[in-house]
Amino acid sequence: MTPAELSRTVLRSVRGAVAERELSVAVPERIVVRPAPRPGCGEYASNVALQLAGQAGLPAREVAEILRRRLAGSAGIARVEIAGPGFLNFHLGAGATAGLVADVLARGARYGEPEPGAQGPGRAAGPARYAGEWARARERVAGEVMARLGRGAAASGDAAEDAKGDDGGLAGLVARLGADEARWVLLKPAAADPVRVPERPVQREDNARFRVQYAYARARAMVRNAGELGFGGEPGDVVGDDVPAAAGSPGLVPPADATPGHVPPSDPPSEPMPGAPHPALQALETCLATYPAAVAAARWRWAPDRIVRHLEATAEAYLRWQEVFPPLPVGERKPSAVHRARVALAEAAGTVLRNGLHLLGISAPDHV
Numbered sequence: 175m176t177p178a179e180l181s182r183t184v185l186r187s188v189r190g191a192v193a194e195r196e197l198s199v200a201v202p203e204r205i206v207v208r209p210a211p212r213p214g215c216g217e218y219a220s221n222v223a224l225q226l227a228g229q230a231g232l233p234a235r236e237v238a239e240i241l242r243r244r245l246a247g248s249a250g251i252a253r254v255e256i257a258g259p260g261f262l263n264f265h266l267g268a269g270a271t272a273g274l275v276a277d278v279l280a281r282g283a284r285y286g287e288p289e290p291g292a293q294g295p296g297r298a299a300g301p302a303r304y305a306g307e308w309a310r311a312r313e314r315v316a317g318e319v320m321a322r323l324g325r326g327a328a329a330s331g332d333a334a335e336d337a338k339g340d341d342g343g344l345a346g347l348v349a350r351l352g353a354d355e356a357r358w359v360l361l362k363p364a365a366a367d368p369v370r371v372p373e374r375p376v377q378r379e380d381n382a383r384f385r386v387q388y389a390y391a392r393a394r395a396m397v398r399n400a401g402e403l404g405f406g407g408e409p410g411d412v413v414g415d416d417v418p419a420a421a422g423s424p425g426l427v428p429p430a431d432a433t434p435g436h437v438p439p440s441d442p443p444s445e446p447m448p449g450a451p452h453p454a455l456q457a458l459e460t461c462l463a464t465y466p467a468a469v470a471a472a473r474w475r476w477a478p479d480r481i482v483r484h485l486e487a488t489a490e491a492y493l494r495w496q497e498v499f500p501p502l503p504v505g506e507r508k509p510s511a512v513h514r515a516r517v518a519l520a521e522a523a524g525t526v527l528r529n530g531l532h533l534l535g536i537s538a539p540d541h542v
Contacts, residue, residue, distance in 0.1 A: 176274060176463050179250070180218055180264060181205045187244040188222070196240050199229040207264070209460040216255065216263040217270065217456065223260040234260025271455070272409040272515065274463055278522040279409070286469045286529050288324055299476045301326065302365035310342020312360045312369065315535065316478050319361065322533050323473040351375050354536045358383035361534055362482045382486050383536070386527060389489035391542045393524030396501045398540075400517045403502065405509040407518030412499055414512040417452060454491070454498040458523060461488040465526045469533070478534065485530040492523040 184205040191197040202225070207218045223238035230237055238260040245254045245262075252267040278285050301320075304312040320326045347356040355375040362382070363369055379385050400406060461484070468484035471477065501516035503509050528538040 176277065177207050177218060177467060180207050180266075183248050183251070184220060184222060184241065184245065184262075187241050187248075188226070190244055191240050197226065197230050197232075197237065199226045202226075209464065210263060210456070215257065216265040217459065218264045218266075219257075220262045220264070221260075223256075223262060227260065238262055269411075271412060271459060271519065274459060275409040275515075275518050275522045278462055278525050279407075279518065282525060283529060283532075285525060286466045288470060288473055298325075298474050302476045304365055306368055308342060308347075308360060308369045308371075310340060311344040311347060312342070314341060314344055315357050315360050316476070318535055319478040319481070319533060320473070320476060322535075323469070325473055325476065347371070354387070355381075355383055357535055358482070361478045364477065364479045377542070384542070385493075386485045386489040386531065387537070387539060388542050389492045390524050390527040390531065390538050391540055392496065393492060393520045393527065394540045396496070396517055396520040397524070399502055400509070400513070403509060405514055405517070407516075407521050408511070408514040409518045410511055410515035412455065412512060412515045412519055413452070414499075414510070417499060452498065454495045457491040458488075458495040458519070461491045462522055462526055465530070469530075481530050481533055485527060485534075488523065488526055488530070492520075492527070495523075496520065 181204060184207065185202070188197070188199075188205070189201050192199060192201055202222075205220060205222050207220045210216050210219050223241060224234045227234035227237050235256055238256045241262060242254045242256060245251060250267050250270065250273070252265045255263040255265070257263050281287075301313070302316060304310075304316075317326060344356065344360075347360075350356075351359070351372070352375055355372075359369060359371055375381070375384075377384050379388060397407065465484060465488070468480050472480040499516050499519075501513060501520050503513055531538040
């Protein structure tokens with residue numbers, strides 16, 4: 175179940191509660207869910223009950239209980255818990271990983287692509303205003319990204335300046351750093367932040383752009399190597415007896431406000447539950463599931479930096495997951511259903527990384 179599907183399921187529960195007069199509120203246009211704040215709190219959380227409590231004239235926990243009862247037994251949801259003052263924590267059912275992976279692989283290059291006529295909250299932001307030495311170059315590369323997202327022309331700015339070849343120093347920066355690094359350093363900062371240009375590009379893992387490309391190449395290598403061993407990926411359960419018990423924090427995940435219009439709640443106080451997803455798996459699932467929301471936010475807010483940050487998070491999550499959940503059998507072990515499921519998840523992670531790099535106009539090499 176993706177965040178969008180879960181959001182629609184919760185919205186239906188609100189509509190049902192209003193229709194049957196359990197709640198007297200205006201039905202919101204959409205429900206925002208976010209990745210759970212830590213392991214054991216489920217996969218996702220929402221503060222919808224707190225948002226509706228004032229209109230309903232009821233305590234938020236009472237609103238949450240009304241919605242929890244309606245959500246019990248919903249397809250794809252194992253259980254719903256109420257935490258703190260009225261947060262809803264969602265534990266997804268068995269097969270949630272397989273369903274997500276199948277969705278990513280089925281859509282392929284179209285995963286994360288904006289739906290035709292998709293709208294965001296409020297009024298769409300216009301072209302970002304950049305300042306400083308690299309303003310013109312940033313306008314050009316950001317304009318190209320927005321064009322791929324269906325917003326505006328391939329480059330913004332004054333046509334007369336374009337005719338004179340004024341690229342704001344972009345050509346020189348490309349000659350100095352290479353096309354991929356030049357685009358990355360221009361697109362990474364938010365509009366109000368300065369550009370930090372390195373002396374020269376460094377092809378090692380402490381370079382965020384290289385690390386994203388490296389993570390993609392590693393994911394592709396897993397798929398190739400599995401093929402050489404005579405098996406392919408198949409969505410399924412990736413948890414096997416070779417994975418240690420879950421412990422620690424979920425690691426790096428995308429910004430909580432990656433979803434347009436998100437109002438981040440405070441962390442719901444809840445203790446980890448037995449059988450909670452491993453943090454490495456939960457972090458990667460979150461990155462894959464929230465990629466479409468990150469793209470939508472970038473499109474609606476004219477903020478390609480959101481895609482950059484999401485790719486960084488996805489690369490970190492994938493490389494950590496691969497360490498904990500080795501996709502290929504070791505030694506004399508034969509490929510199992512678990513290995514096929516892990517290869518499929520690796521392929522899905524590579525799909526998200528490739529799609530994001532393509533949107534930014536940056537190469538996704540199979541070998542680095």
